[in-house]
Amino acid sequence: MHRLNSLEKQTALTLALVFSTRMLGLFMLLPVFALYGTELIGYSPLWIGLAIGAYGLTQAILQIPFGWLSDRIGRHKVMLLGLALFVLGSVVAALADSVYMVTFGRILQGAGAIAGAVLALAADLTRDEQRPKVMAIIGASIGLSFALAMIIGPLMAKWAGLSGVFWFTAVLACCAMLIVAFLVPRSVSKAPAAETLAVPASLMNIAKHRQLLQLDIGVLLLHLMLTAMFVALPLLLSQYQLAADKHWQVYLPVLLASFVLMVPMMIIAMRKQQEKGYFLLAISLLIVAMLMAFLANNLAWLIAALLVFFTGFNFLEASLPALVSRVAPAGQRGSAMGIYSSSQFFGAFIGGVLGGLVAQQFRFAMVFAVLAGIGLIWLLIARNLSVPARAQRLSLPVKLSSEQAARQLADQLAALAGVQEVTILLAEQRCYLKVSASQFDLAQAQTLVGTEQP
Incomplete structure (x- = not known):
């Protein structure tokens, strides 16, 4: 079905x-x-x-x-x-x-x-x-x-x-x-807990995973920029004689237009397998948008900056969790997504504090200049990002009584065509697999798991 x-x-x-x-x-x-x-x-x-x-x-x-x-x-x-x-x-x-x-x-x-x-x-x-x-x-x-x-x-x-x-x-x-x-x-x-919720035993390994760390830093910086921006943006819109109850007339068309612009980026990135290139392009759009907002001297220029920003933001907001899901080791997606979500919200907190500090010490427009610098740092970090091949995730129940039996089954499953990763959790009596759907034969794996005795 x-x-x-x-x-x-x-x-x-x-x-x-x-x-x-x-x-x-x-x-x-x-x-x-x-x-x-x-x-x-x-x-x-x-x-x-x-x-x-x-x-x-x-x-x-x-x-x-x-x-x-x-x-x-x-x-x-x-x-x-x-x-x-x-x-x-x-x-x-x-x-x-x-x-x-x-x-x-x-x-x-x-x-x-x-x-x-x-x-x-x-x-x-x-x-x-x-x-x-x-x-x-x-x-x-x-x-x-x-x-x-x-x-x-x-x-x-x-x-x-x-x-x-x-x-x-x-x-x-x-x-x-x-x-x-x-x-x-x-x-x-x-549902299998390890793929859904954070598992205490795996949190430290996930926190030290290089690729996942890059993505966690990425979402932290993304939401830092979003939150800090709104410390200054409403006041700048008001300075251009736009009444507070009219601000939605800016936000709504900008958000709709940015979504329209973002969708083709997503489609091209996936179809032409250029996800990393478009990922870096989206970060670059954030930097350009912040510089435009910093230099803006009229409402039209500021609106254009917002359109550029939200085009990049929407692309990254959709891409980051998908990449985390793909990068996360088999059986540890719940932990990876838990740390990712915490990083996202922590970024919002830091953004509010940073935006307030910069606005208080300098002027509101300076917030955008600082955010452009933060975006540049993220771009340098993301240059080393490795985008993994798309993989299907499966979980199969097992009946095992010892680590030796688990290791033996893991070796047998790893030898099957298309298997990228194998994780067996004895406590859950479940085997987690990351596989290439085009090469993997599920029936072979089910046969191995089904014939394995405690």
């Missing part, structure tokens, strides 16, 4: 709604806080940056622990706990009259780190061959929530003020809790 069944469709739709409503609440602050935060007690550019990026710190710290917890007490319980923390943080920020309490509220919002639990539940409820489709739907919902946040945030802030933005995010999170409680399917079985 090549289509999603009814359970998989329900899983994809409901989890995408949960994920996107939560991310919408987090993103809505980006286009408005630098403008409306000036009315808060204790205002300074540094504290604006801290408040914008604060959620990333707790997200980065708790992303992996919440995933582990969901494996022990259940996905639904962890998702409800995380969303409750998000509601609490939104209410604290909505009632705040100082930038310090808003920052504390953002920290609480970030403490609801449910991404791992959501993706693990998606894996639990989907077949191996359909899982990438479901993950893609959930991933696409994040991009949609960002686009909506750029529109709804300025309009909501104009209508109800900064507190109204936070009250709206609290309502969204409550709706997400109802979706989890009544609509999200409950799993009766768990």
Whole structure:
């Protein structure tokens, strides 16, 4: 079967709604806080940056622990706990009259780190061959929530003020809790843990993996640049006589046009096997965009800079997790994605702090010059990136009682045509394979696994 069944469709739709409503609440602050935060007690550019990026710190710290917890007490319980923390943080920020309490509220919002639990539940409820489709739907919902946040945030802030933005995010999170409680399917079985969630024993090996480290640094720098940019961007748009509630008229066409430009880049990169070249091109677009924004002396030039930036950003945002999934050793994708997600959120935190510091010490336009320099550093790092061949991932149950039997089976499987990597986890009684689909014979592997005795 090549289509999603009814359970998989329900899983994809409901989890995408949960994920996107939560991310919408987090993103809505980006286009408005630098403008409306000036009315808060204790205002300074540094504290604006801290408040914008604060959620990333707790997200980065708790992303992996919440995933582990969901494996022990259940996905639904962890998702409800995380969303409750998000509601609490939104209410604290909505009632705040100082930038310090808003920052504390953002920290609480970030403490609801449910991404791992959501993706693990998606894996639990989907077949191996359909899982990438479901993950893609959930991933696409994040991009949609960002686009909506750029529109709804300025309009909501104009209508109800900064507190109204936070009250709206609290309502969204409550709706997400109802979706989890009544609509999200409950799993009766768990997907192979090592490919879904971070495994403590493999975290250190993954953290030292050279190629994965490059990608983790990459997503950290990407979200650093995004968050730092929004410390300065709303104020610069206002300087060109564009009212705050009109900013969405810039963001919406820029995001739509950047997506249209990004899609051909993705298609050409894959079809012509030029993924590394286009990856470096996308980073170069970020650098060019930041220099354009720094030198901009009119609104049209700044809008052009945003179009260039988001074209590169969208390409990289789609490419990075796909590369992590391909590079991750067999049986360690969960750990690789856990560290990747933590790096992403930590980048958002650093970006907020850095953007605030630069804006406070110099001027807001200088933020873009600093980000251009950071982009250049990333480009130099990425020059050594090695893009691996596309591979299919499989997991097969085994019945083994000793490490010697596991090693023997691993050697036999590794000798099969098309096998790139073999990992056998005795604790899970499962074998993980990375294979070349065009060369690999699944029946041969199943025969070997099936005849292996404890």
